[in-house]
Amino acid sequence: MNWIKGLLSRRRLYSDFSAEIQEHLAEKIDELVSGGMSIEEATHAARREFGNATLIEERGREVWQWRSVENVLMDVRYALRMLRKNPGFAAVAVLTLTLGIGANTAIFSLIEAVMLRSLPVHDPSELVLLNWNARHPPNTDGYWSSGDCADNHGFAAHSPDNPHGCAFSEPLFRRIARTNAFSGTAAFANSGRLNLSGNGPATVIDGQFVSGDFFRTMGVKAAAGRVLEPSDDLPSATPVTVLNYGYWQSAFGGSRDAIGRTIDLNKVPFTIIGVAESRFTGISPGSDYDFWLPLSAGQRITESRFWANRQDDVGYWWLTIIGRLKTKTGLAQAQAEVSGVFRNEMLQGSVPLFNGGKTGGGPGQQSGSPRGRSDSGEVASGRSTSAATEDNPEITLVPAQTGLTGRRDRFSDPLYVLMFAVGIILLIACANLAGLMLARAAVRQRELAVRLALGAGRARVVRQLLIESVTLSVIGGAFGLLFAYWGARVIFLFVSNNQPHPLGFATGVDLAVLGFTVAVSLLTGILFGIAPAFRSLRVDLTSALKQADGGLAGSRHGGGKWLSIGNGLVVAQVVLAIVVLVSAGLLLRTLANLRSVDIGFDSRNVAIFRIDPTVEGYSDAQIEGFYRDLQGRLAETPGVQAVTYSMGPPFSGGMMAAGFHWPGTPPDQQSVAGLLEVGPNFFRTLQIPLIGGRSFTVADFLLAARNRSPAPTATPTPVIVNQAFVGKFLGRENPLGKQFGQSPADANGPADPGHEIVGVVHDTKYNDLRRNVEPTIFSPQSAGGATFELRTAVDPRAMLPVLRKVVAEVNPSVPLFNVVTASQQIDRLLFQERLVARLSGFLALLALLLSSVGLYGLLSYEGSCRAHEIGVRMAMGASRGAVLKSVVARGLRLTVIGVGLGIAGALALTRFLSSLLYGIKPTDPLTLVGVSLMLGAVALLASYIPARRATQVDPMVALRYE
DSSP states (O other): OHHHHHHHHHHHHHHHHHHHHEEEEEEHHHHHHHHOOOHHHHHHHHHHHOOHHHHHHHHHHHHHHHHHHHHHHHHHHHHHHHHOOOOHHHHHHHHHHHHHHHHHHHHHHIIEEEIIIIIIISGGGGGGEEEEEEEEOOOOOOEOOSSSSOOOGGHHHOOOSSSSEEEEEEHHHHHHHHHHSSEEEEEEEEEEEEEEESSSSOOEEEEEEEEETHHHHHOOOEEEOOOGGGHHHSSSOOOOEEEEEHHHHHHHTTTGGGOOOEEETEEEEEEEEEEEETTTTSTTOOOOOEEEEGGGGHHHOOOOOTTTTTOTTTTTEEEEEEEOTTTOOOOHHHHHHHHHHHHHHHHHHHSSSSSSSSOOTTTTTTTTTTTBTTTOBOOOOEEEEHHHHOOOOEEEEEEHHOOOOOOOOHHHHHHHHHHHHHHHHHHHHHHHHHHHHHHHHHHHHHHHHHHHHHOOOOOHHHHHHHHHHHHHHHHHHHHHHHHHHHHHHHHHHHHHHHHHOOOOOSSSSOHHHHHHHHHHHHHHHHHHHHHHHHHHHGGOHHHHHHSSSSSHHHHHHHHHHHHHHHHHHHHHHHHHHHHHHHHHHHHHHHHHHOOTOSSSSSOEEEEEEEGGGGGGTOOOOHHHHHHHHHHHHHHHHTEEEEEEEEESTTSSOOOOEEEEEETTOOOTTEEEEEEEOOOOTHHHHTTTOOEEOOOOOHHHHHHHHHHSSOOOOOOOOEEEEEEHHHHHHHHSSSTTOOEEOOOOOOOSSSOBOOEEEEEEEEEOOOOOOSSSOOOOOEEESSOEEEEEEEESSSSHHHHHHHHHHHHHHHOTOOOOOOHHHHHHHHHHHHHHHHHHHHHHHHHHHHHHHHHHHHHHHHHHHHHHTTTHHHHHHHHTTOOOHHHHHHHHHHHHHHHHHHHHHHHHHHHGGGGGGGOOOOOOOTOOOHHHHHHHHHHHHHHHHHHHHHHHHTTTOOOHHHHHHH
16 A cells, blocks of 8 residues: 555655755765865866766665556556547547447347346345256146246147156155255246336236245345245235335336235235335346245236146246255255155156156146147147156256346347447457557658667566557447446347336446456457567668658558568458448348238238236126127227237237047147137238138127037037148148047036137238248137237327227226337347337447558558658559559559458358348358449449549659658
């Protein structure tokens, strides 16, 4: 600390040291004068005896420990003076670095927030996630994954071998919690959207069911009130809830009076007992839940038919389990213990799930189809016991930090692609600035030669030049940090506005981002400064000292070697720019291809909103009347042309799958197709062409409602299928009147009357733009929540307030949610493509600009170096056109070389973009040719301007200058 204080007060110390030396000289002079010498003689004698005072001062300073630091500070001051002396160069360099470093910092800040930031809990390194794996899928009654981990069980129908997941049954969780493997065990699952009343107008909010020990295991405390305890997770306990801090602030104004208040969730009263601390929005990355409920509350607020006694059913897997390792318990020991429990329960428990004893699918299976579906789309009724004994089910413990993926997976690929792109931009900026620094070094050859001639070591000169470049990069990094903060906010807002749920990723500049910026700034300064610094080591002192002070002549002698390095830097910039431009071109064309996909219906002027009367206790019969009443009122609203509803919204990213028996196939074999329940006028509202047969009538909806009841009729439910369904199951056979899916009554329930095809509609991409149209069944909807679709005569966004008012007039307790237009829904579906295309397009333009600036700088400097040569040629009769052609040709040659190498690099690298592309190949020739021509045109312009300036050299002036 004293050393630092001394460094900061070094000027005063130096002054005191000089004064002390002068006092000694004065004392010696006085002593000699008193001995009889004159003042002049005494002064000379004292100086001879004392020695060189300046040298003594220098040696005295050398013994102090901060000399090296002081020299660096002196170099920094000198570098700042040099930048102030060349404001044009400094402005261009700082702007280039601001964009390059800022873009890298912005993308890294998002990667750090999404992929690298620690879980918002106490000591996350102690938390482990329980994953199961086996050789075949378990015979569950139902499987529900909340997307907290990379769970493939929902896709087991397509990949039945070696499935894995992180969902478990509640009885198994209770069994594991009683072991000694962990110091704390917690389970959680999404509650889905619940209707909230009791705090203003009815709204829909998202939450989680958590075990009573959840908050203690996570190490999360309460910001107000208290968190859940094990006693709250008992069936007999009073219903309570804990609020998210952000939701508490927005919905209750952060008032502590909210603690103890009662709110209704799905018409069930819950007491608010506390608010979680502000940093905790959920355990899964990106989650942002409004509240947390005990697991025992699920039975009270969810339909019993949907809940299906999940708290007691060992075959219903729906919970994600987290354990906190004990201090003295290793990972292997804990894994062996819980894996043993899991294997015993699955193979030898009261209801074995890996012995082929269970058949059929559960009502809550995530994949929406019966269990055990094979690659061919058929369903097997079970597996033999001999095959099941080879399953070897086990549990693997993985760190929760990496095992819980949450919403990371959706953002990881585009973020890494963008990080690669901005890294290339930074390399282009480094090459550009290296060229500029080399040009400055060539101009400063005489200055460097003088310094070397006066005794400065070459290492000292190299250090000075490197400090100049690092100082420049640090300034650029400081401005880049501001640019990164703004850029990250813009990107985050773009992503948030294209998500149906809030993002729980906390963005901002923290120590990790700050450290990244500092590291990138220093590395960048070294990268673009090292070439001119070491170039100075090869300065020929004799020839450099003979040059005039600066000017063109000085550059002329040392320019040749520099130009060879500069050529390489320009070619490198063009190569890197081609890679970015080709990648951006492919991604932009992918977005254009997706936007031009024929979805099969007109999505313009369509408003969408979701509504669920079941949360208000509506029965199936009441729901049908409610929908008919609401549909009629909406249809009478001015500006509304047609109204319908369906089970799911268009392009929501998911669709139910129905398993059925197709006539002519083995009795134990089931086929699968997409299923969408729709309301009246569905096809007319969305303008889906009816190819054959008829649309649904009122009688069809009544029959569908009857067949959903416990006492169905013997008449098949009318359905409408698409062309893909006809092509797969019927071929050239007439589909109208075809019946399928019938089954006799058995111990599991009454007879299924099946379905009868009454119409065929045009293929539509109702689910996903990238996937091919799948066989789809449209059935009359008569129960459950629904999405209303309205075709309007005006901009549907202007109609949204009116629609809310109409629904409130029917029942103000039933809230609307997911209120968007069909165009916005498609934009949300394409948000990843839009984000990557926009940012890559911006980066491509930046790469193009930097490359053109680099080429322009090279040719401008070459023109100044060749001024004497050009003057001689023009004096000897060379035309301006010939000189112009010579300079332009040089720039185009460098560009052609760079384009050739760049295309080769692009072909090698863009294949990694295959998963992001649609309707285009990474080797698309049109994109490669188009990018090459565009860069060639920019290079021609960048070459023409300095070439034209070179032709304006006065031959007499150039010949006289020496």
